[in-house]
Amino acid sequence: MPDKTNDRSLESYRRMLRIRHFEDRAEAMHAAGEIPGSLHTYAGQEASGVGACMALRDDDYMVGTHRSHGHPIAKGAALRPLMAELLAKATGICKGKGGSMHLSDFKVGSLGETSIVGSGLPVAVGAALGSKLQGNDRVSLCFFGDGASNEGAFHEACNLAAVWTLPVIFLCENNGYAVSTPASAMVSVKDVAERAKAYSMPSAIVDGQDVEAVFEAVTEAVTRARTGGGPTFIETKTYRYAEHAVNMGRVLLDRGGEVDEWRSRDPITKYRKRLVEGGVAEATLDTIETEVVAEVEDAITFGRESPYPTQEEAFDDVLSERLPIPAFLTA
Amino acid sequence: MARITFLEAIRAAQLEEMQRDDKVFIMGEDIVCNVFGTTTDFVENFGLERVRDTPISENGFVGAGAGAAMVGMRPIIDVTLSSFLYPAMDQIVSIIAKSRYIYGGQASLPLVVRSCMFYGNSNAAQHSDRPYPMLMGVPGLKIIVPSGPRDMKGMLKAAIRDNDPVFCFEDATLWSGKEEVPDDPDFIVPIGKAEVKREGTDVSIFAIGGAVPMAMAAAKILADDGISAEVVDPRTLSPLDREAILKSARKTGRVVAVDPAHLTCSAASEISAIVVEDAFDTLRAPIVRVTTPDTHMPFSPVIEKALYPNKERILAAVRKVVGLPVPA
Numbered sequence: 325m326p327d328k329t330n331d332r333s334l335e336s337y338r339r340m341l342r343i344r345h346f347e348d349r350a351e352a353m354h355a356a357g358e359i360p361g362s363l364h365t366y367a368g369q370e371a372s373g374v375g376a377c378m379a380l381r382d383d384d385y386m387v388g389t390h391r392s393h394g395h396p397i398a399k400g401a402a403l404r405p406l407m408a409e410l411l412a413k414a415t416g417i418c419k420g421k422g423g424s425m426h427l428s429d430f431k432v433g434s435l436g437e438t439s440i441v442g443s444g445l446p447v448a449v450g451a452a453l454g455s456k457l458q459g460n461d462r463v464s465l466c467f468f469g470d471g472a473s474n475e476g477a478f479h480e481a482c483n484l485a486a487v488w489t490l491p492v493i494f495l496c497e498n499n500g501y502a503v504s505t506p507a508s509a510m511v512s513v514k515d516v517a518e519r520a521k522a523y524s525m526p527s528a529i530v531d532g533q534d535v536e537a538v539f540e541a542v543t544e545a546v547t548r549a550r551t552g553g554g555p556t557f558i559e560t561k562t563y564r565y566a567e568h569a570v571n572m573g574r575v576l577l578d579r580g581g582e583v584d585e586w587r588s589r590d591p592i593t594k595y596r597k598r599l600v601e602g603g604v605a606e607a608t609l610d611t612i613e614t615e616v617v618a619e620v621e622d623a624i625t626f627g628r629e630s631p632y633p634t635q636e637e638a639f640d641d642v643l644s645e646r647l648p649i650p651a652f653l654t655a
Numbered sequence: 656m657a658r659i660t661f662l663e664a665i666r667a668a669q670l671e672e673m674q675r676d677d678k679v680f681i682m683g684e685d686i687v688c689n690v691f692g693t694t695t696d697f698v699e700n701f702g703l704e705r706v707r708d709t710p711i712s713e714n715g716f717v718g719a720g721a722g723a724a725m726v727g728m729r730p731i732i733d734v735t736l737s738s739f740l741y742p743a744m745d746q747i748v749s750i751i752a753k754s755r756y757i758y759g760g761q762a763s764l765p766l767v768v769r770s771c772m773f774y775g776n777s778n779a780a781q782h783s784d785r786p787y788p789m790l791m792g793v794p795g796l797k798i799i800v801p802s803g804p805r806d807m808k809g810m811l812k813a814a815i816r817d818n819d820p821v822f823c824f825e826d827a828t829l830w831s832g833k834e835e836v837p838d839d840p841d842f843i844v845p846i847g848k849a850e851v852k853r854e855g856t857d858v859s860i861f862a863i864g865g866a867v868p869m870a871m872a873a874a875k876i877l878a879d880d881g882i883s884a885e886v887v888d889p890r891t892l893s894p895l896d897r898e899a900i901l902k903s904a905r906k907t908g909r910v911v912a913v914d915p916a917h918l919t920c921s922a923a924s925e926i927s928a929i930v931v932e933d934a935f936d937t938l939r940a941p942i943v944r945v946t947t948p949d950t951h952m953p954f955s956p957v958i959e960k961a962l963y964p965n966k967e968r969i970l971a972a973v974r975k976v977v978g979l980p981v982p983a
């Protein structure tokens with residue numbers, strides 16, 4: 325039972341709420357045409373990201389996916405540059421180059437939110453190798469989906485981490501689906517975590533809607549990694565409420581009553597109840613909610629008032645020095 | 656004849672060839688749910704054995720297509736977006752392209768790898784590629800880039816019947832465009848043959864995929880200015896139709912090559928090289944390439960859009976090669 329004076333509990337609640345509110349607003353802005361591109365929301369999976377990140381130090385590394393909004397917020401990133409990025413502005417965390425699939429804030433230890441499925445896993449392994457070679461105790465955590473566990477890169481990354489005893493945590497967010505295909509039809513094992521056995525890796529399966537359970541499992545994995553015990557595989561059983569991406573105007577797969585069932589176990593509602601039962605005053609939680617709403621509105625205002633990148637900026641950051649601007653753009 | 660969209664043309668080609676030959680089957684991610692509308696009613700028609708959802712394992716299922724082809728099947732492998740070909744590059748380059756050769760002709764790989772080029776939609780650098788030039792550098796592959804529903808249907812049918820591996824790059828900017836398309840089940844547009852989409856005498860505009868409608872629109876405007884532009888669509892990029900390219904270049908003596916791919920080593924570059932090597936003596940002006948510059952595609956729409964070829968850039972290029980002042 326969380327203690328009412330426990331800062332971590334309140335911070336976990338705050339971060340989950342931040343993700344939810346940030347995305348609710350983003351989804352509406354996307355529907356209104358204010359946010360371009362595609363938008364893959366994390367709603368329903370907040371406890372998985374927040375529980376995991378609360379177990380990390382600020383200087384630990386993290387790699388994520390196309391479903392990129394939740395991870396940086398869970399790790400403590402500021403909201404203004406994230407919202408500005410969704411709005412394609414120059415003040416965005418990726419200067420308007422990345423967008424919704426790449427909300428990656430290197431200031432909080434992110435090494436990328438990458439939209440090619442499975443491509444983040446080797447990066448996390450490499451960062452862990454870097455920690456080992458540099459003799460520091462930073463760990464790396466890699467978020468990926470059930471679908472990603474079918475990519476070759478996943479298997480190669482797992483084996484590398486195991487044979488080199490690297491400080492990495494493979495965190496599979498199993499939300500049951502990859503676009504339109506259920507994991508039950510596409511993954512050869514019932515639990516993705518079973519795959520850890522093939523790489524002699526300890527594993528855990530946790531309720532991804534329970535932020536404390538995720539925190540505990542990841543804390544154990546982090547301790548193992550920091551003390552030279554090598555990689556751990558954790559599977560969070562979770563769910564995305566929305567379609568693969570929002571505002572597509574189309575349902576790719578009818579998931580039936582299942583969605584409501586999962587909504588009834590909403591990780592944020594559940595955690596709030598638990599905090600109140602543990603003695604946290606409703607007013608405290610209401611205050612957090614008010615603050616989060618204000619923070620998100622502030623980020624939206626910041627994003628809206630920010631300038632777009634200039635055409636020349638399309639030629640920045642390809643290499644360390646700006647490329648020459650082609651004549652047709654300067655005429 | 657029926658007026659159908661590019662996507663409907665893909666569906667029609669696949670449907671007819673699957674009806675015609677039970678060795679043809681299709682696999683890829685989210686095929687069963689018919690994510691882009693190219694497999695409408697396929698499960699009902701052919702069942703789940705021949706219409707297969709794959710796990711997200713591109714190197715696995717593209718390579719599996721190679722194996723199935725070697726034993727007599729004719730797979731259509733749908734790799735959704737062309738940016739997802741990269742995880743499969745191992746099987747594409749080392750197996751699909753080279754097996755016939757290294758085994759001295761013992762292996763035959765009649766397969767089609769389809770993927771769409773989904774650019775210009777703020778989906779950022781990892782999703783917006785037009786990577787056919789990379790594969791043009793790999794011998795042993797045929798590469799087609801149809802520019803409208805008619806060619807799409809006819810060339811995809813030819814690709815499915817072809818005994819070599821064919822990579823079909825589908826330009827998503829063309830998806831909703833409609834055209835009259837023959838419904839004769841034996842209507843075929845041959846691979847390896849360019850088409851003159853519009854006759855002209857002053858300048859040859861070679862245009863690829865989504866650049867073809869832009870070139871046609873530009874040619875119309877140029878006609879009002881008294882410039883007669885010929886628009887040539889190579890349609891197949893491997894092997895390029897050298898004769899058709901040279902014929903048009905020799906006829907007009909002026910060349911603009913328009914290609915949505917990146918400038919360096921683009922299909923436009925190869926076309927230009929062919930013209931310079933074999934029709935240099937007939938050229939009356941330096942060639943101009945209109946391509947996407949060598950940078951990644953940014954998310955922000957305000958800076959993404961201007962990077963691709965467009966009608967205005969084509970007009971400016973033509974005015975330059977015909978020696979007219981180019982308005983700023």
Ligand SMILES: Cc1ncc(C[n+]2csc(CCOP(=O)(O)OP(=O)(O)O)c2C)c(N)n1
Pocket residue numbers: 389390391439440441442468469470471472473499501502503568684711713739742
């Ligand atoms: C290599 C590659 N193949 C296909 C895709 C298209 N795609 C994007 S997300 C996705 C599903 C990913 O499923 P999962 O790993 O379970 O993550 P989730 O979307 O459920 O969070 C697919 C197929 C891609 N981005 N990259």
Ligand SMILES: [Mg+2]
Pocket residue numbers: 469470471497498499500501502503
């Ligand atoms: Mg999933």
